[in-house]
Amino acid sequence: MTTTVRAGAEADAPPSPPPSRAPWVGLGAALLLMAASIWLPTLLGWEVYSRTEPELAGSVDPLHSFVRPVLFGPGTLPSLAIAALGVWFAFDAARSLSWRALLATSYVVGLAWALAVATIRGLVVGIGEPLAHPQEYLPTVKTIDDIPRALDEWISRIPLDAPNNWETHVAGHPPLSTLIFVWMDRIGLGGDVTVGLVVTAFAASIPVAVLLTLRALGAVEVARRAAPWLVLTPAVLYLAVSEDAVIAGFAAWGIAALAVAATATSRARMVAWSVVAGLVLGSTVLLSYGMPLLGVLAVAVLIAARSWKPLPIAVVAALVPVLVFAAYGFSWWEAYPVLEDRYWDGVAQIRPGEYWTWGNLGAFLLSAGPMLGAGVAVGGVAVAQAVRRRREGDAVPLDPGVRVALLLAGAGLLMVLLATASQMSRAEVERIWLPFAPWITISLALLPDSWRRPGLALQVAAALVTEHLLLSSW
Secondary structure (H helix, E strand, O other): OOOOOOOOHHHOOOOOOOOOHHHHHHHHHHHHHHHHHHHHHHHOOOOOOOOOOOOOOOEEOOOOEEEOOOOOOOOHHHHHHHHHHHHHHHHHHHHHOOHHHHHHHHHHHHHHHHHHHHOOOOHHHHHHOHHHOOOOOHHHHOOOOOHHHHHHHOHHHOOOOOOOOOOHHHHOOOOHHHHHHHHHHHOOOOOHHHHHHHHHHHHOOHHHHHHHHHHHOOOHHHHHHHHHHHHOOOOHHHHOOOHHHHHHHHHHHHHHHHHHHHOOOOHHHHHHHHHHHHHHHHHHHOOOOOHHHHHHHHHHHHHHHOOOOHHHHHHHHHHHHHHHHHHOOOOHHHHHHHHHHHHHHOHHHHOOHHHHHHHHHHHHHHHHOOHHHHHHHHHHHHHHHHHHHHHOOOOOOOOHHHHHHHHHHHHHHHHHHHHHHOOOOOOOHHHHOOOOHHHHHHHHHHOOHHHHHHHHHHHHHHHHHHHHHEEEOO
């Protein structure tokens, strides 16, 4: 992807560090929320139904996981080595590498990190089994031999009481999520492990897309500071292997294309990239019913770029895939109410909203890492300071890179809050909210330098401890 960098972007000044208390407050709040989401149901005798089989021993709220410790596995040494080298060298490398080398290194290290962590329990368990579960996509793929017919009857097979209804994950997503695996199967990539490797390889491109977005918006220094956090994310536990990683990848690349369109220097490039952005972002709506929330992030990108020119073009382009599927019988606007009925006919009706409205946030932090609390706190302080300076008539503008980081991270946080407020995400958000995680992770670029290595060490340690201790369904 070709990007347009604004003049002086390579020389962006590093973000100004906030008061040192803010990261501690944010991290402490995140750890407290994580602990409460894990222990309060047990202490209060509150059955929150993280799983549909609460009677099975060892389940861990708020995750869809069991306590199944493994002391050593095939991926243990590689993951420890990548984590240690990353903590020690990643920030220096991100600062000194050329831009293209940074992108290439981010992809290679991210892929290695994902594969190493995923294979701690072995290649088959970590890569082959997740998508082959009976309630996942691959078993359904083998039953679809006529795609137009499947689309035509898709909505009628969503209800829980429908004859031959779709399995849980197939019913819970628009058909493109399943059709991706159908098409992979038809070109010979349908094996369990093969599919898992392809999904993981695509998921590893998410940091690259986010870095390109930041660069297009003139925030190169922020991108360099954010790169280690994006690459060595604890969310790798669910990025490899999960259909939600595919959704997150589509979302990230669609937003990157929109950022390029919004900062293009010629009309032709603006139109071309706007069409690409619209087609990709429109496709995400056919991957997940929750992806209209990406509109929040898209608006943040346009505000950051100070350009609304791509908006009408991208909106029209986004309608194309939606209307094509409607022509074949799947109308998104008709399917969503049916999906809502199925959702509330299932386990969601017994998952208490009093817990999951905030327990979701604990699960999200267990996925994306506790340091996001520090990043959000730092971002909040930066916003408060900017507002106070404006009220006092201070003419000093906010650093451009910091402004971009605050807009994108703020949009990510708002998407999470809207998702949990909708009550359509009771549990399982450690994977469902993967499309939101990288954008909030950008806030970690605003941390003071003294927080970088210890904070990244905490992030990778959280991932390694979780993977060695818990067996996730994802």
